[in-house]
Amino acid sequence: MLVGYVTILFFLAAVFWSFKYRFMQFRAFKETKAVLIKEKNKSSYQTFMVSLASHIGTGNIVGISTAVIYGGAGALFWMWVFAVFSSIFSLAENTLAQVFKEKIAGEYRGGACFYIKKGINNAPLALVFSICLVLSNTIFFQPIQVNTVSESLRLAFGIDRFLILIGLFVFTYFVIFRGTKRIVSFCERIVPVMAIGFIAVTVMILLCNIAYLPAVFGKVFREAFRIPALLAGAFGSCLVVGFKRSLFSNEAGLGTMPSISAMAEVDYPLQQGYICVVGIFVDTVFLCTLMGLVILLYDVNPGSFTGCDLIVHVFQEMLGKLGKYLAFFFLFTFAIATFVSQFYLGESNMYYLINKKRKKKPYLLLYKCLFLAGIIIGVNNTTKSIFHIVDTGIIVLGIFNLYAVFKLRKVFEAEIDRFHVRKDMPDIDALTNDTR
Numbered sequence: 001m002l003v004g005y006v007t008i009l010f011f012l013a014a015v016f017w018s019f020k021y022r023f024m025q026f027r028a029f030k031e032t033k034a035v036l037i038k039e040k041n042k043s044s045y046q047t048f049m050v051s052l053a054s055h056i057g058t059g060n061i062v063g064i065s066t067a068v069i070y071g072g073a074g075a076l077f078w079m080w081v082f083a084v085f086s087s088i089f090s091l092a093e094n095t096l097a098q099v100f101k102e103k104i105a106g107e108y109r110g111g112a113c114f115y116i117k118k119g120i121n122n123a124p125l126a127l128v129f130s131i132c133l134v135l136s137n138t139i140f141f142q143p144i145q146v147n148t149v150s151e152s153l154r155l156a157f158g159i160d161r162f163l164i165l166i167g168l169f170v171f172t173y174f175v176i177f178r179g180t181k182r183i184v185s186f187c188e189r190i191v192p193v194m195a196i197g198f199i200a201v202t203v204m205i206l207l208c209n210i211a212y213l214p215a216v217f218g219k220v221f222r223e224a225f226r227i228p229a230l231l232a233g234a235f236g237s238c239l240v241v242g243f244k245r246s247l248f249s250n251e252a253g254l255g256t257m258p259s260i261s262a263m264a265e266v267d268y269p270l271q272q273g274y275i276c277v278v279g280i281f282v283d284t285v286f287l288c289t290l291m292g293l294v295i296l297l298y299d300v301n302p303g304s305f306t307g308c309d310l311i312v313h314v315f316q317e318m319l320g321k322l323g324k325y326l327a328f329f330f331l332f333t334f335a336i337a338t339f340v341s342q343f344y345l346g347e348s349n350m351y352y353l354i355n356k357k358r359k360k361k362p363y364l365l366l367y368k369c370l371f372l373a374g375i376i377i378g379v380n381n382t383t384k385s386i387f388h389i390v391d392t393g394i395i396v397l398g399i400f401n402l403y404a405v406f407k408l409r410k411v412f413e414a415e416i417d418r419f420h421v422r423k424d425m426p427d428i429d430a431l432t433n434d435t436r
Helices: 002-020 024-038 042-055 058-071 074-099 112-119 123-140 142-157 161-176 180-208 210-224 227-231 238-250 269-297 308-319 321-354 361-379 383-407 409-421 428-433
Strands: 102-104 107-109
Touching: 002 074, 002 238, 002 383, 024 074, 024 269, 042 180, 042 269, 058 074, 058 142, 058 238, 058 269, 058 308, 058 321, 058 383, 074 112, 074 210, 074 238, 074 269, 074 383, 074 409, 107 321, 112 123, 112 321, 112 383, 123 142, 123 321, 123 361, 123 383, 142 161, 142 308, 142 321, 142 361, 142 383, 161 180, 161 321, 161 361, 180 210, 180 269, 180 321, 210 238, 210 269, 238 269, 238 383, 269 308, 269 409, 308 321, 321 361, 383 409
Parallel strands: none
Antiparallel strands: 102 107
16 A cells, blocks of 8 residues: 555656646657757667566556556556656656766666765765665566566466476577677667567458447546545555556666666657657557557456466467467567666666775675576566565665755756757746746
8 A cells, every 4th residue: 555655656756846837748850850859869779678578568568568467457547647747757867867976897887875975965875876776776676577487488388487487598598798898789689670670460350340439548548537446445545556657667866767768878868758758658658658559458357367377378379379479589588688688777776885895706796696586586476466576576665766956956957957058948947947
């Protein structure tokens, strides 16, 4: 119940900030186009791919399936609402990541723990937050990606969990433990393929069933505002389930994405903030919607499923045997991309913890051992039990990070001024004067 209350508070804060900054997040597509296409910033493009790899994962497939299972069709609507408002937090936190990043071992590193320490001068909180992020990307968040990989392999091919565990260990050693360049290269290759493939298949399914879409949207909006569904189970309602799954899907305001954003080299920190906002819209508003509509097209009782099995069942019913393997491909690739990018996230925060230590190898070895422990947890537990851990971790990170972002709002506003002054925006003063 506590998780539900805090999630509601996150949403209310996002609404306040969205109005405070006049919905700046809606400028994101225009500004991102300028950086990635006009300026052809390869660093930002690579960072965007790693960011999408982290965003586009189980939240888009298993997250949306569990939202429908536990919150009903109306949960999809509340996922959209939460994503639109909370994206303002992503704009702020990823801008701050650029402001306070550092060069460590020849690479840019940064994130929430860096701006907590350097920005608000709170080293103890930065230490606690970095430890939380290390744990989140090893034994708290990472297991849900691993669980999705494990379940997709088991459902598609009947592979034993022990063999899956060994396979993931081998993959981790040869791809993930070989450094940032290998991680970036992997994400650059897999993200466009899986995203385009997913969009093509789901759009095709929706077009073939376009006559049924008005009824599906009607069901979404009808159940979103149906009083019993809104109030059912106190904080197990469609509204709160939608909010929680949206937050898990895009992680806006949790302080996880800033660790990736610090990699990029941009002219203005706010540019990277805009790029990350686009990632949220692509992730939750677009891809989650495609998956949600495909699930709702098929008249099935969600209560008899747990997550991955619902996706496999729906794809198989619509596309036959091919659907089963397509479901496996999307479940596997979406989860593995996030799995890979999460290692980088946690490693950046481990580097923060050990930056001033002479011997770093024992600590990095400990981090790798924790990462492997997360694989074991993910393979050997159920989706539902892992989501309980995930929701708790989300709340802890969100509270710490949003406190720091609020304290650093003056820095964020200064970056807004610095970025928009070059464009001679006449209302930029009006945008920020009322906040000072």
